[in-house]
Amino acid sequence: MAAGAGVALASPAVRAQAAPRVVVIGGGFGGASLARALKREDPGIAVALIEPSGHYTACPLSNAVIAGMREMKAQHFGYAGIEDDGIVHIQQKAVRVEPDQRRVVLADEVRLSYDRLVVAPGIDLNFEAIPGYDEAATQLMPHAWKAGEQTLLLRRQLEAMEDGGLVVISAPANPFRCPPGPYERASLIAHYLKTHKPRSKILILDAKDAFSKQRLFEAGWGALYPGMIEWVGLSFGGAVTGVDAGTRTLRTEFGEHRAAVANIIPPQRAGAIAALAGVADRTGWCPIDPVTFESRLVPDIHVIGDAAIGGAMPKSAFTANAQAKACASAVIALLRGRDPGEPKLINTCYSLLAPDYGISIAGVYTPQNGLLAEVDGAGGTSPLDAPAAVRAEEAAYGEAWFETITTEAFG
Numbered sequence: 308m309a310a311g312a313g314v315a316l317a318s319p320a321v322r323a324q325a326a327p328r329v330v331v332i333g334g335g336f337g338g339a340s341l342a343r344a345l346k347r348e349d350p351g352i353a354v355a356l357i358e359p360s361g362h363y364t365a366c367p368l369s370n371a372v373i374a375g376m377r378e379m380k381a382q383h384f385g386y387a388g389i390e391d392d393g394i395v396h397i398q399q400k401a402v403r404v405e406p407d408q409r410r411v412v413l414a415d416e417v418r419l420s421y422d423r424l425v426v427a428p429g430i431d432l433n434f435e436a437i438p439g440y441d442e443a444a445t446q447l448m449p450h451a452w453k454a455g456e457q458t459l460l461l462r463r464q465l466e467a468m469e470d471g472g473l474v475v476i477s478a479p480a481n482p483f484r485c486p487p488g489p490y491e492r493a494s495l496i497a498h499y500l501k502t503h504k505p506r507s508k509i510l511i512l513d514a515k516d517a518f519s520k521q522r523l524f525e526a527g528w529g530a531l532y533p534g535m536i537e538w539v540g541l542s543f544g545g546a547v548t549g550v551d552a553g554t555r556t557l558r559t560e561f562g563e564h565r566a567a568v569a570n571i572i573p574p575q576r577a578g579a580i581a582a583l584a585g586v587a588d589r590t591g592w593c594p595i596d597p598v599t600f601e602s603r604l605v606p607d608i609h610v611i612g613d614a615a616i617g618g619a620m621p622k623s624a625f626t627a628n629a630q631a632k633a634c635a636s637a638v639i640a641l642l643r644g645r646d647p648g649e650p651k652l653i654n655t656c657y658s659l660l661a662p663d664y665g666i667s668i669a670g671v672y673t674p675q676n677g678l679l680a681e682v683d684g685a686g687g688t689s690p691l692d693a694p695a696a697v698r699a700e701e702a703a704y705g706e707a708w709f710e711t712i713t714t715e716a717f718g
């Protein structure tokens with residue numbers, strides 16, 4: 308829907324009808340799920356979703372696109388279902404927030420007023436973090452950490468690489484979007500190389516000493532891709548201290564690596580609008596109250612999804628969707644003068660190591676001492692010694708999960 312709809316939403320005539328107004332910035336897993344949950348639970352609330360894109364490109368399963376197992380169009384989702392729910396989709400970028408007036412400023416300078424604002428812009432890449440890695444360098448050393456053109460570029464580079472080439476993946480320190488993502492990517496690239504270019508190798512340079520589902524990944528690599536994937540942690544020189552995009556060279560304190568294909572996953576921070584709204588702190592992320600997801604820094608603004616930080620929940624689409632539902636309930640309670648109850652949130656992250664080999668990690672989170680803390684003993688990972696049938700089942704569960712969450716958010 309065009310910006311005109313947004314103007315109508317903000318006009319005095321509409322405001323006089325006194326329907327509480329919630330504006331949501333960002334139509335990803337967090338923002339889209341939240342807008343829908345609000346409308347479903349309380350149809351009397353006017354909800355506007357600000358999202359510049361006409362369709363959403365999902366990251367989960369995009370590693371399978373890189374490995375040639377899946378086509379990009381399977382990652383695309385439109386906003387027609389959301390509009391059918393009575394949510395106003397304003398296809399523009401939010402460029403500023405005026406918290407004192409409770410207004411969001413759109414790219415065309417139209418101002419949209421809110422009673423409560425939800426900020427869900429996902430991540431931006433931190434191009435100051437690795438010397439030599441800037442916007443221009445992403446064309447030679449793709450990050451592919453926001454799905455879209457970058458995903459396809461990395462796939463094309465792998466397809467063009469000669470057999471025997473070295474693929475280098477650099478993984479950032481915590482926190483970052485999708486903790487198991489770099490290792491799923493290494494696995495699926497290995498699957499592609501094993502099938503098409505079996506003399507090739509993958510080197511993962513990691514800025515940390517441990518990673519999500521590590522024992523499961525390493526056991527899987529041993530079984531599926533023996534000798535193909537090498538992981539170098541922080542203590543052994545894994546942190547990338549600079550790159551030269553022209554020669555695809557990655558520097559570390561321990562030496563240099565020249566890659567045939569280099570995938571740099573740089574450190575990240577909340578999407579830029581979060582800082583512009585004043586809800587991001589010096590870490591680049593947005594501290595929140597774990598019960599309401601209201602910003603610790605600016606009242607009446609809530610932050611969910613990857614942009615938020617507030618405890619142990621990993622940054623995942625599953626988390627963004629769970630936080631969206633909990634935040635929607637809290638926002639309704641606050642608007643209607645009720646007490647928001649304490650939420651219990653679940654996250655499950657599936658990872659694929661091969662088309663029929665899946666693993667997972669699950670956790671339950673609840674507010675504790677001002678943070679979202681993991682409930683002891685409530686979660687866990689796939690068993691280390693599971694038979695092939697269980698791995699195949701988990702691969703299928705992962706696909707079914709993707710189907711469910713994208714239908715809930717966009718279908």
Ligand SMILES: Cc1cc2nc3c(=O)[nH]c(=O)nc-3n(C[C@H](O)[C@H](O)[C@H](O)COP(=O)(O)OP(=O)(O)OC[C@H]3O[C@@H](n4cnc5c(N)ncnc54)[C@H](O)[C@@H]3O)c2cc1C
Nearest residue numbers: 333335336337366367401428429485612613623624625627
């Ligand atoms: C390779 C990879 C694999 C992954 N696999 C999984 C997985 O298997 N399972 C899982 O749970 N998670 C997975 N994830 C993580 C998941 O994609 C993210 O955690 C999730 O997308 C976060 O949702 P979000 O709503 O916070 O942000 P996003 O989904 O990024 O949505 C943010 C939206 O905000 C919009 N936006 C930004 N700024 C503005 C602005 N100023 N104005 C208006 N709109 C704006 C953007 O256009 C975007 O549409 C994976 C990620 C990657 C990179």
